[in-house]
Amino acid sequence: MREEIFISGFGGQGIILAGELLAKAALIKGYYAVVTKFYGAEVRGGPVSSGIIISDKPILFQFVRKPDVLLALHESGVRAHAPREVKLAIVDEDLVRKIDVKCDKVLRAPIIRTAEEIGSQAVANVVLLGIFSAFSGIVSERDLREAIRKSVRAKYIDMNLRAVRKGLELGKQIIGEIH
Numbered sequence: 001m002r003e004e005i006f007i008s009g010f011g012g013q014g015i016i017l018a019g020e021l022l023a024k025a026a027l028i029k030g031y032y033a034v035v036t037k038f039y040g041a042e043v044r045g046g047p048v049s050s051g052i053i054i055s056d057k058p059i060l061f062q063f064v065r066k067p068d069v070l071l072a073l074h075e076s077g078v079r080a081h082a083p084r085e086v087k088l089a090i091v092d093e094d095l096v097r098k099i100d101v102k103c104d105k106v107l108r109a110p111i112i113r114t115a116e117e118i119g120s121q122a123v124a125n126v127v128l129l130g131i132f133s134a135f136s137g138i139v140s141e142r143d144l145r146e147a148i149r150k151s152v153r154a155k156y157i158d159m160n161l162r163a164v165r166k167g168l169e170l171g172k173q174i175i176g177e178i179h
Contacts, residue, residue: 001031002055003138006067006086007128008077011039011046014125015077019050021151022129025143026054034062038081047080054138069136070103071128072096073111090131092124107135107174114166123163130167134175141168 005022009015016037023033031054038049051064070089072078075096085102093108109131115124126148133139141164148160 001138002053002057003069003136004064004067005052005054005069005071005132006049006064006082007052007071007073007125008047008049008080008082009073009125010076011048013048013073014122015048015050015073017151018071018125018129019052021126021144021147022052022132022139023054024147024151025129025139026052028143028146029139031056031138032059034059036063047074047076049077049081069132070099070101071132072099073124073128075099088135090128090135092128107178109170109174111167111170114170115163118162118166119159123159126160126163127167127170130164130169131171131174132167133164134168134171141165 007015007018019035023035026033033054036051053059067083067086070086072091078099082101087104089103089106091108092111094112111127112121112124114127115121129144144164145161152160
């Protein structure tokens with residue numbers, strides 16, 4: 001098994017943290033995982049992306065070449081860094097209107113709005129990971145929850161745990177709608 005995931009957005013959306021959480025959840029699950037990070041000189045607002053490879057065998061080349069999944073919270077990251085072709089794209093329905101990436105399937109979800117309902121746009125990255133978990137099956141909610149507990153500052157853990165739960169519920173709802 002080998003899965004390549006590319007996460008895109010802009011600085012301040014937690015794209016790098018999302019990549020690290022996903023890789024850590026995969027390690028918890030017993031897989032090999034590697035994360036690469038792409039960003040410009042801007043502190044906030046510039047395009048940012050993370051490439052994650054998860055495999056049951058050692059990973060010899062660390063860069064995502066042919067991602068299976070694109071997870072996108074904003075068009076700017078997609079335009080700047082995303083690969084030209086993916087199997088599945090899961091994108092925020094409000095901030096990603098156009099993607100110049102060839103996709104077998106594009107799923108649009110109210111990711112930012114869901115994060116706002118939880119209490120902060122800052123957890124949109126974790127909502128996105130919950131949705132991914134529903135579709136991929138590579139990492140479970142439990143794996144993501146453990147990665148969050150190990151990586152996020154104590155005062156933000158509860159909100160992030162709610163975000164992964166809401167993302168998983170949203171992902172299952174989308175799956176129900178397409179079947």
